[in-house]
Amino acid sequence: MKTILNRNIRREFKFSFARFASIAVLLGLGVFVLVGLKVTGPDMRATGNTYYTEHHMADAVIKSDVAISKSDQTYMRNLPHIKKIEFSTYKDAVIKGSTSSIRVSEKTSTLSTSKISSGRLPTRSNEIALSSAEKGKYHLGQTITLVNNKGKTNVSGLKHTRYKVVGFVTSSDYLMKQNLGTTNAGTGQLTTFGVVTKAAFTSSRPIMAYVSYNNVHGAAYSNRYESQVAKNVNQVTHRLTKRADHRQTQLTTAASDKLNAAQKRLTAKQNTLTATKAKLSAAIKQDPQAASQYKTQEAALAKQQAKLTVAQKSLTAQRQSLKKTSQLTYEIQSRNDYNSGYNQYGEDAKRIDVLANTFPIIFFAVAIMVTLITMTRMAEEKCQELGVLGALGYTKHDAMKVFIIYGVLAGLLGSAVGAWFGTSFLPRKIFAAYAANFTMPSFQTPPSLLWISVAVIISLLCATLPAIIVATKQLREVPAVLMAPKPPKSGPKVLLERIPGLWQHLSFNHKVTIRNLFRYKSRMLMTILGVLGCTALLITGFGIRDSLNGIVKTQYSDIIHYDVIGVFNPNATSASRKAYEKKVDDLKGVKNNTKVYYESVTAKPTDEVTNQSVSLIVPKSTKAFKKDVTLRNPTTKKHLHLTNNGAIITKKLATITNVKKGDYLTIKQSDGDKYRVKVSGITEMYAGHDVYMNSTYYHKVFSKNVTYNANMLRLSNRSNKSINRVSRTLNKQSAALTAVQSNDAKTTINNILSGLNHLVLIIIIVASVLAFVVLFTLTNINVSERMRELSTIKVLGFYPMEVVMYVYRETFILTVAGILLGFIGGDYLHYYIMQTLPPETAMADMTLFWTNFTVSGLMTLGFSVVVMGLMAYKINRVDMLEALK
Incomplete structure (x- = not known):
C-alpha cells in the first residue's frame, strides 16, 4: 500500500508540474526580494565597518586654521574620553601638467592610516604615495611636480615640489572617487590625495588632530556608536572654542608686542634722524655760503626719511590687518561631519533599508495570496481522492502526505533558490551600483540565518498550511460523502440582472462571463489584488527613475541660475581684496555678479544624531540675487521674497528639521555658537540645504553687520569646462579661499541616480516576473x-477561439480592474517611497508621468495575453470525452 501511495504522490508532481513550479517561483521571488533587500543594508555597513577598522579610522577630527601650539596639543590630549590622539598636517597644490588638485597629507601611524595597495609608504621627504585611484595615470618610480595656483613650482609649506611615486594607498578619509572635499587649489574641488613624510613640510607644527574615544561601542553607523561620538563632540566644542580664543589672544598679544617693539625702534630712528636733520639745518644757517657742501648729507637724510616713512606705513597697515584678523577656531567634527564619503555611504545603506521595509511586504503579500489559493484549490480538487484513500484503509496522515510533501518541496525549493540569489546576486548587484562612487573593497555578504529562517518558515507555512486545513476539514466526512461528486457552485443573481431591460440585451457569452466573475469571488479577489500589487510595483519602479531624473533639469533650469560662488578672505590686505575684485570684474562671459555673504553652518535634523551642512547666503542686492536663485513655493510656485523679519529655508531642510513657516530653526557655526532663525518662507530646492536672509535680518540674528565675502557669478557658458576655468582663475588670487560650484550638487544627484537605476531595473524585472507568474497561476x-x-x-459546437475567449474575458476584466486599482496603489506607494528614499541632502519630484501608468498597464496586459496564449494551447489539447467522464 505504501508503494501505491508513493507512486500516487509522484504522479501528482508529474501531472501538476506547472502548479508546483508556479508555487516555487512565487515563493522564490518573495524570498529573493525579502532576503536580498533586508541583508544589503547591514552588509554594506559591515563591509564599511571592516574597511574603517583596517584603516584605524578616527572617531573625530580637530581642525585649525593655524598651527597648533605645543601647549594646545597637551590640552587636547587631556580632553575627556580621549583614547588616542595623533596630530598631522597637509598642504594643497596642483599637479603640473594637469587640472588635478591634490591634498598632500602627513603620514599617520595610529589613526586614519593609509593602507598600501601596491608599492610602499614614503620614507624620504621627496617621496609620495598616491591614491590607488591614480594607479592608471601614474606608475611607481615616476616623478610628479607640484605647483601653486599660479603654476609656479613654489608651494607654500612644502620643502620640495618634485616627488617620486613610491606607492599607491587607500584611506578612510577619502572614500569618494569624486568630490573629495573643498580646497583653495585648482577649481576648488579636491581631485586626489597623496601621503608624504613629516619631513616634507617646512613646518613641524600640525594643523589637525585625529581623535579616538575610549567610551564608544558598537559598529559604525549604529545608533549606539553615532550618538556617543556626537555626545563627546558636543561636550568639548565650547571648551575648544574657549581654548581657541585664548590662543587668539596670545597670538594677538604677541603680534601686538612685536609691532610695538618695531614701533619703538622706528620711533627711535625717527628721533635720531630728526635730530641729525636739525643739526644740519643749524649748520647751514650758520654758514649759508657753504650750503652746497651739505647737499650730499641732505640727500642721504632724505633717503633715510623715505625708508622710515615706508616702514611706518607698513607698521600701520600691519596694525590695521591685526585688528581685522579673522577669529581663530578649533573645530571638532565627528566622522559624519568631517568625512562626506562616510556620511553618504551610510545614507546609501539607509536608502536600501527603506526599500527593504516596503517592497518585500508587497512581493511576499502577492506571493502568499496566490500560494494560499493555489494550495487551497489543490486540496479541494483532491476531495474524491481523499475519500478513495479513506475507503481503502489509509490513515488521515497518509491521505495528507501528498499535500505535506508537495508543499514542503515547493517551499524548500523556492526558498533555497530565492535565498541563494537573495544572499549573493541581489546584494552584490546593488553594492556594485553604489560602490562605483566609493573606494570600497570587495563586498562582504555572509548568509543571514535570521532572514533566511524567517523566509523559509513563511514559505513552508504558505505552501502546506492551507491544504492541510482544507484536507483536515474534508477528512472529517465519511469516505462515501467525499467520493460523491460535488455539485457545481450555484451562480447567484448579480446586480445587473436586477436592472430592467439591461440584462436581456447582453449576449450569452457576456452573461456567462459576468456570472462567473461573481461566482468565484475568492479567485476574483485574488486576481485583482495580485495584479494590483504587481502594477503598483511597476509604476513605483518606473516612477523612482523618472522622479530623480527630472530633478536635475528642474534644479538647474528653473531654480539655480548661478554657476560659481567665489569665496575670498575679507580680512586679507586691502591690495589683495582689490586685486580679487578686479579679477572678478575682468572675467569674460559673466552675465551676473552678485556680492553675497557665504558661510557653511550646520543644523541638526529631528531624531538624528548627525548634523547637516547648510549654506547660509546673504545677498547684498536682493534685486540682483533674483537673477541667481529663484525662490518659490514648492506647491504653488509663487515667488518668495526676503524680508527683514525672517529667513527663507529650503524644503528638505524644513522637512528633516520638522519646522514650518513661522517656526524657528537653530543653526550652529563652526565655533559651536548657536543661533535661532525665524522661518519666513520655505522654498523649492532638490539638492543641498540653504538658508537665505537679507542683511537687515542677519544683523538681528547675529547682532553685527554683515561682511560680504563672496561673489555669486552667473556665466554665459554654463559648461563644466567654463565653470572650472573661472574657478581656477579666482583661486589664483592671494585673497581667495575657495570656489563653490553649483554643479557639485548635480554630481550628488547623479551619484544617487547611478546607484538607484540598477536597483530600479532589478525591481522592474522581478515585478514583471511576479506579474506573469501570478496571472499564469490564477488563470491555470x-x-x-x-x-x-x-x-x-x-462539445456544443463552440469554436476554439470562442472557448478561449470564454475564459479570457474573465481574466481580461479582472486584469483591467487590477491595473486600474494598481494605478491608485502605485501612486500612493511611489509617494511614500519618494518621501523616504532620497538622502537627507536631496528631495525628489513627486510627480508621476502618464508614461509610468501606461507602460506598467500595457506590460501587465501583455503578460495576460501571453498567459492566455499558453492556456489556449492547453485547452485545445484537452480530451473532451475524458474530461466529461
Missing part, C-alpha cells in the same frame, strides 16, 4: 477546475 487554476465546463461548450 481557473482553466483546470473548469475543464468539464470548457469541454461541454466545445
